[in-house]
Amino acid sequence: PGMTWKAPDHQQDPSDHLDWRQVLVLGLDGAGKSSVLHYICSQTARERIAPTHGFNCAQLCVEGLEMDLLEVGGSQNLRAYWPHYLSQAHVLVFVVDSVDRSRLLVARQELHALLAAEPQLPLVVLANKQDKSNALSTAELQEELALHTLSGQREFFLLPTSATWASLSTATSVLRVRSLLITLLSQP
Numbered sequence: 001p002g003m004t005w006k007a008p009d010h011q012q013d014p015s016d017h018l019d020w021r022q023v024l025v026l027g028l029d030g031a032g033k034s035s036v037l038h039y040i041c042s043q044t045a046r047e048r049i050a051p052t053h054g055f056n057c058a059q060l061c062v063e064g065l066e067m068d069l070l071e072v073g074g075s076q077n078l079r080a081y082w083p084h085y086l087s088q089a090h091v092l093v094f095v096v097d098s099v100d101r102s103r104l105l106v107a108r109q110e111l112h113a114l115l116a117a118e119p120q121l122p123l124v125v126l127a128n129k130q131d132k133s134n135a136l137s138t139a140e141l142q143e144e145l146a147l148h149t150l151s152g153q154r155e156f157f158l159l160p161t162s163a164t165w166a167s168l169s170t171a172t173s174v175l176r177v178r179s180l181l182i183t184l185l186s187q188p
Contacts, residue, residue, distance in 0.1 A: 018061060018066035019185075020065075020068070022068045022069075022070060023068065023185075024092050025037055025069055026074065026094055026114065027094050028096075028107050029074040032126075032129060032163055033052065033095045034049040034071060036095055036126060036128065037056055037071050038058075039163045040058075040174055040178045041059075051075070052071060052073040053073055053078075054073055055071065058071075062182060063186060065182065065186065070085060072085060083113075083117050090122070090184075091124060091181060091185065092124070093126060093177070094107075094114075096141060098130055099134055099135050107145065111145060115150065115154070121154070122155035122156070123150070123155070123157070124158075124159065124177065124180060124184075125147065127159065128161045128163065130161060130167075130172040131164050131166060131167050138159075138160050141158070155184065159176060159177055159180065161174050161177060
């Protein structure tokens, strides 16, 4: 549901051609995936976003790239579908709720299962909800999610983020994620 495929248009001038890249956005339900997605694409925050019960797809055409951001819902029944999307992805963005300590183990297990399936896929972990006073720091999350165990083969980034109005101009702004993705995906 909600998937759209565009047939390639061969009449197009090749110099006009955008490189297609897919960013897979995963994470447990409630981590803030939709907010991050909304933010990266429209550069605005929304006060409330309903949980994703399937898929969200957003498209960003920027700097010669056509970036498709595909978010698959994070509730338990949807996580079974996650591995099916890995093979198409160029980057995996994994969003973690930095406040939700009780589910960090689940997040870690899910993340490591994905990483085992795709050992080469670049990974961007977003330590989201950094605007909350009780949020874990990126250092704590690196520990909790056992990110230090990742193989040196993989490009890996851990960014503190916050997808709220107030965070627009702060160091944890999601816009930093956007520029990181563009940089990563622009590599040959």
